[in-house]
Amino acid sequence: MKEANIGKERFYRRYGVLLSFIIIFSVLALTTPGFLSLSNLTTVLRQISINGILAVGVTFVIITGGIDLSLGSTVALAGVTAALFARQGGDALALPLIAGITTGLVVGLVNGLIVTRGKVAPFIVTLGMMTILRGTALVVSDGRPVSNLSNAFNAIGGGDLMGIPIPILVFLAVVVVSHVILDRTVIGRYVYATGGNEKAAYASGVDTDRVKMFVYVICGAFAGLAGIVLASRINTGQPNAGVSFELDAIAAAVIGGTNLSGGIGKVTGTVLGVLIIGIINNGLDLLNVTSYYQQIIKGVIIIGAVLIDRNKR
Amino acid sequence: MRKYFNGLHPAASLLLLSLAFAFGCNTKARQAGKPYRIGVTMLSLQSEFVVNVKDAMEKYASNDSVELLIVDAERNADKQVQQVESFIARGVDAIILNPCEVEASSPAVDRARKAGIPVVNVNSETKSTPDAFVGSNDEESAEIAIEHIAKLTGGNGNVLMIEGYIGQAAQIKRTSGAERTLAKHPGLKVLAKQSAEWDRAKAMSLMENWIQVHGDRIDAVFAQNDEMGLGALQALEQAGLKNKVKVVSIDAIRDALGAVKEKRLDATVYQDAQGQGQGAVQAALALIRTGKVEKTQVLIPFQLVTSENVDAYLNRR
Structure with a gap:
């Protein structure tokens, strides 16, 4: 009996989100003209890639029991920094990429250091960083969009490789790398151990502080990458871009079954959460639902998806 | 420096340092010998247009015997009211208010007037009447844009409207101005309208979604600001539809002027x-x-910018 229950729980942990996704997808496919076309589905994938990269990054942090509220501001700062380097040469590409990702890495490093060395709650640290980074993005860009970027840089967001838009490929790479780290490596096991029971993990020899540093750095680096993709998609570095992006990313991770108190979460679940948010946004636009109702419907579906996931357990 | 902070709680020293930093930043504004001080609270210094208004104020003030104390309300009306209260407490000679909201920023006007300090509203209105209003009629901007779309399409075609943040004065007026003008052109049909919250990336996603539903039927797009117009433009260009679709937006920010010059944005x-x-x-x-x-x-008129007259505007920047 007990074993059967565990089996059932595992089944829903694995497939509850998938079930929600299939339900929402089917409803949209049946009610929304144009939703199922290949070009529309490609559009959805291109649109979700930024939130997807962020959501996968924050999944690492949430699994250790932390949170990162500075994601949206990191996106803006990394985007602006990358853009400043991208407008200098005719085909500047490497430098802006390095600048954007380094920005994210440094942000992650600072977040991680204050959380581990300063013993400050991640919520507070990243809340503070959220406004510090937004301010920095405004200072660096003088409060204006940074435009006239090189064609090579703009091609990241607008171009494709073998018919697949590059943002989707970047997102896929992030998903594969993250899945392998969390599922197949020792550090991945340490991430779960730290979030599941930090004291026990520490007692059994896991350097939990280093694990936490690692998750904030990887989350920051991904946010830097997302900033690059966004800036190149809209051909400008916008200091006010990315406001409340962290909320969509956290929502996606949670819909995908990541537990906010730590220890539980999977990259595949987060990807499904990202897809759910993405098809809702797209479907509601296709149906021309007014923005008032869009907000209500999105909220209801987010809570509903989590309810289906949790109650079935 | 270090010596004085020894023994202090680290948080306290951090606080002291940031205060010192704040005073350091402030010294530029504290100029001696300026007889008048005007408190200025701006809607949001994250918006390029608002920054341009602020820059114009500073430029003008530097030629005159006046010191400006400029603060950012960060789109928060409550914060704006508090800022005005502290201006009153500091005894400024006048207040310039760039209101966050029609109703919620009204108490700021009331308090200043009660304290006998003159108030000037700039760019947008409040329900309470200030001593003077300097701005533009937002309805007029949408009228000009829609009239231009009517001209470009010969008065016949399908139009998509991208709206600003729902409920803000600019969105309400630009929508009503557009709808009134559209009513004069029965051949122009609105396929859909939707908010992209003044944001370029959001407008781009919205346009991508619209292209999926309306595709070849789209003749023109009216975006209530340039950021959203540029986002829509990019989605149309990527879908290879730009030759067929006219895009007109409002504000004439630097990027938009560049796009008009390159004949990508129609106006x-x-x-x-x-x-x-x-x-x-x-x-x-x-x-x-x-x-x-x-x-x-004082109503400052709006002006249509097309590829024919864009150079004059580019030179002003």
């Missing part, structure tokens, strides 16, 4: 940030010096 509507910023400081000074203004409503 933008120039809102005169310089005129508004300068006009507001002039009105405030007149109120300080003489206690009255010539006109309590």
Whole structure:
């Protein structure tokens, strides 16, 4: 009996989100003209890639029991920094990429250091960083969009490789790398151990502080990458871009079954959460639902998806 | 420095340091020998247009005997009211208010007037009447844009409207101005309207979604600001539809002027940030010096910018 229950729980942990996704997808496919076309589905994938990269990054942090509220501001700062380097040469590409990702890495490093060395709650640290980074993005860009970027840089967001838009490929790479780290490596096991029971993990020899540093750095680096993709998609570095992006990313991770108190979460679940948010946004636009109702419907579906996931357990 | 902070709680020393930093930043504004001080609270210094208005004020003030104390309300009306209260406490000679909201920023006007300090509203209105208003009629900007779309399409076609943040004065007026003008052109049909919250990336996603539903039927797009117009433009270009679809937006920010110059964006509507910023400081000074203004409503007109006259606007920047 007990074993059967565990089996059932595992089944829903694995497939509850998938079930929600299939339900929402089917409803949209049946009610929304144009939703199922290949070009529309490609559009959805291109649109979700930024939130997807962020959501996968924050999944690492949430699994250790932390949170990162500075994601949206990191996106803006990394985007602006990358853009400043991208407008200098005719085909500047490497430098802006390095600048954007380094920005994210440094942000992650600072977040991680204050959380581990300063013993400050991640919520507070990243809340503070959220406004510090937004301010920095405004200072660096003088409060204006940074435009006239090189064609090579703009091609990241607008171009494709073998018919697949590059943002989707970047997102896929992030998903594969993250899945392998969390599922197949020792550090991945340490991430779960730290979030599941930090004291026990520490007692059994896991350097939990280093694990936490690692998750904030990887989350920051991904946010830097997302900033690059966004800036190149809209051909400008916008200091006010990315406001409340962290909320969509956290929502996606949670819909995908990541537990906010730590220890539980999977990259595949987060990807499904990202897809759910993405098809809702797209479907509601296709149906021309007014923005008032869009907000209500999105909220209801987010809570509903989590309810289906949790109650079935 | 270090010596003084020894023994202090680290958080306390951090606080002291950041205060010292804040004073350091502030010294530039504390200029001696300026007889008048005007408190200025701006809607949001994250918006390029608002920054342009602020720059125009500073430029004008530097030629006159006036010191500006400029603060950012960060789109928060409550914060704006508090800022005005502290201006009153500091005894400024006049207040320039760039309101966050029609109703919620009204108490700011009431308090200043009650304290006997002249108030000038710049760019947008409040329900309470200030001593002077310097700005533009937002409905007019949408009228100009829609009239231009009517001209480009010969008065017949399917139009998509991208709206600003729902409920803000600019969105309400630009929508009503557009709808009134559309009613004059029965051949123009609105396929859909939707908010992209003034944001370029959101407008781009919205346009991508619209292309999926409306595709070849789209003849023109009206975006209520340039950021959203540029986002829509990019989605149309990527879908290879730009040759067929006209895009017109409002504000004439730098990027939009560049896009008009390159003949990618069909037109933008120039809102005169310089005129508004300068006009507001002039009105405030007149109120300080003489206690009255010539006109309590100074309306700065909007102007249509196309590839034919864009150079004149690019040179102003």
